[in-house]
Amino acid sequence: xxxxxxxxxxxxxxxxxxxxxxxxxxxxxxxxxxxxxxxxxxxxxxxxxxxxxxxxxxxxxxxxxxxxxxxxxxxxxxxxxxxxxxxxxxxxxxxxxxxxxxxxxxxxxxxxxxxxxxxxxxxxxxxxxxxxxxxxxxxxxxxxxxxxxxxxxxxxxxxxxxxxxxxxxxxxxxxxxxxxxxxxxxxxxxxxxxxxxxxxxxxxxxxxxxxxxxxxxxxxxxxxxxxxxxxxxxxxxxxxxxxxxxxxxx
Amino acid sequence: xxxxxxxxxxxxxxxxxxxxxxxxxxxxxxxxxxxxxxxxxxxxxxxxxxxxxxxxxxxxxxxxxxxxxxxxxxxxxxxxxxxxxxxxxxxxxxxxxxxxxxxxxxxxxxxxxxxxxxxxxxxxxxxxxxxxxxxxxxxxxxxxxxxxxxxxxxxxxxxxxxxxxxxxxxxxxxxxxxxxxxxxxxxxxxxxxxxxxxxxxxxxxxxxxxxxxxxxxxxxxxxxxxxxxxxxxxxxxxxxxxxxxxxxxxxxxxxxxxxxxxxxxxxxxxxxxxxxxxxxxxxxxxxxxxxxxxxxxxxxxxxxxxxxxxxxxxxxxxxxxxxxxx
Numbered sequence: 001x002x003x004x005x006x007x008x009x010x011x012x013x014x015x016x017x018x019x020x021x022x023x024x025x026x027x028x029x030x031x032x033x034x035x036x037x038x039x040x041x042x043x044x045x046x047x048x049x050x051x052x053x054x055x056x057x058x059x060x061x062x063x064x065x066x067x068x069x070x071x072x073x074x075x076x077x078x079x080x081x082x083x084x085x086x087x088x089x090x091x092x093x094x095x096x097x098x099x100x101x102x103x104x105x106x107x108x109x110x111x112x113x114x115x116x117x118x119x120x121x122x123x124x125x126x127x128x129x130x131x132x133x134x135x136x137x138x139x140x141x142x143x144x145x146x147x148x149x150x151x152x153x154x155x156x157x158x159x160x161x162x163x164x165x166x167x168x169x170x171x172x173x174x175x176x177x178x179x180x181x182x183x184x185x186x187x188x189x190x191x192x193x194x195x196x197x198x199x200x201x202x203x204x205x206x207x208x209x210x211x212x213x214x215x216x217x218x219x220x221x222x223x224x225x226x227x228x229x230x231x232x233x234x235x236x237x238x239x240x241x242x243x244x245x246x247x248x249x250x
Numbered sequence: 251x252x253x254x255x256x257x258x259x260x261x262x263x264x265x266x267x268x269x270x271x272x273x274x275x276x277x278x279x280x281x282x283x284x285x286x287x288x289x290x291x292x293x294x295x296x297x298x299x300x301x302x303x304x305x306x307x308x309x310x311x312x313x314x315x316x317x318x319x320x321x322x323x324x325x326x327x328x329x330x331x332x333x334x335x336x337x338x339x340x341x342x343x344x345x346x347x348x349x350x351x352x353x354x355x356x357x358x359x360x361x362x363x364x365x366x367x368x369x370x371x372x373x374x375x376x377x378x379x380x381x382x383x384x385x386x387x388x389x390x391x392x393x394x395x396x397x398x399x400x401x402x403x404x405x406x407x408x409x410x411x412x413x414x415x416x417x418x419x420x421x422x423x424x425x426x427x428x429x430x431x432x433x434x435x436x437x438x439x440x441x442x443x444x445x446x447x448x449x450x451x452x453x454x455x456x457x458x459x460x461x462x463x464x465x466x467x468x469x470x471x472x473x474x475x476x477x478x479x480x481x482x483x484x485x486x487x488x489x490x491x492x493x494x495x496x497x498x499x500x501x502x503x504x505x506x507x508x509x510x511x512x513x514x515x516x517x518x519x520x521x522x523x524x525x526x527x528x529x530x531x532x533x534x535x536x537x538x539x540x541x542x543x544x545x546x547x548x549x550x551x552x553x554x555x556x557x558x559x560x561x562x563x564x565x566x567x568x569x570x571x572x573x574x575x576x
Binding site: 102206 | 289310353432435436439440441443444446447451453454456457458459460461462468472
């Protein structure tokens, strides 16, 4: 579904990502790990259009997407969450999700201004759909509170929910378990499986190795912006390069 | 969910009817008590609420500051006055055309300005306000009447002249209700949510598929339309316009009213306008102190009441209703 080919990004003299290749097949959870500062989030920013790579190609469903704007990439079917929580804090939980549906909705300026019948119908449907999605991630009971009032773990869930609202084919999750307690992590694990069942591919950055080893079908390891290793989790766990990168050493 | 939207809808209808009732009763009281100047103040309240609601769409909802909105007010006022006098366009139509022109100018300004953030944007809009002011003051061939000013026609529909105080107030009240309804519709829609999302977090908004630049431009143009229409209302009710209404002071006045009343709401602009205009009347005898008082007011609001008057009222209502529930 997503194929990244030799992507390089430089900030002046600093090479943030160098010749990274990777692939996310349909219906799989692919993990991206690496020490802090390895360029994982930068890599997400490249895929989601925040940065344009200096070299290389990104192919999504047969279309080259490098250089497109973030909103265009969202429209093509790649949603994302953020490492630092980026919710619309003063909006309610359900409104956050409806904003996530932006590209799925059609009503424009004038139909909104005059509240046409079509517009009202679409709005009602959108909010119903948003509530269903909140049910799906387990936040239905908080729907009408402001997003800023949720607990940290709930905010993470809301980020995922908002991402799912655009009906993506692929969702990029940037450290979804950060700040979650043990119970929430188990719930997140279940949620990821449920997302897969909807036939949405997942590319995930996560530091929690236990979670990662359990959920990921395939792992890529980044270090100093370069791909250090790739393989199924059991291989990665034993890879001496990876152990060295994480623990230091020769 | 249906219940909730239904509830919101009926609440907004009740609010509008309430506003209509108050606005219909006030002039009768003023008339009966012989305080006919009160009606003139009401007309100005209508005009300013339309303008400040327009600024609210830009600043309150989409989070972009403008310190040059007097420019759009001027485009609306002079545009409509000139269209009706030179080209004989019927007055209400001329107000709409002038407002469309203002919206286009706003979009044109927003195109480069959408890349600017807060303080740079306020500088750019101050400059824009100054440019329009100078153009009005020193127009080519004196088509705006320059410093002398420009006489305007009164509003008329099919030959019926809205020239008496009462008539003018009536038509301004209708305009006000239409604009308030339009604003309410817009902010509670896909477009309005995009504005708020941009204000709250423009990176995340872009990540959610919102074309941030496009929506910033839409917000600017819509805001310009509102303010320009208010400018048209002003021009055709006072009968005579001159450049000193459209100085930087006017832009500051709009912002003061908005901040004082409270941003991103329907009632914030209403309360802000009413409060500031009443204060304005009270300070009429010491005109040179006005700016000082506004400055002090603005400082108090920004430091002590970030939600404005409406924010305070809302908190009070919430507290009382909570106590009632207990």
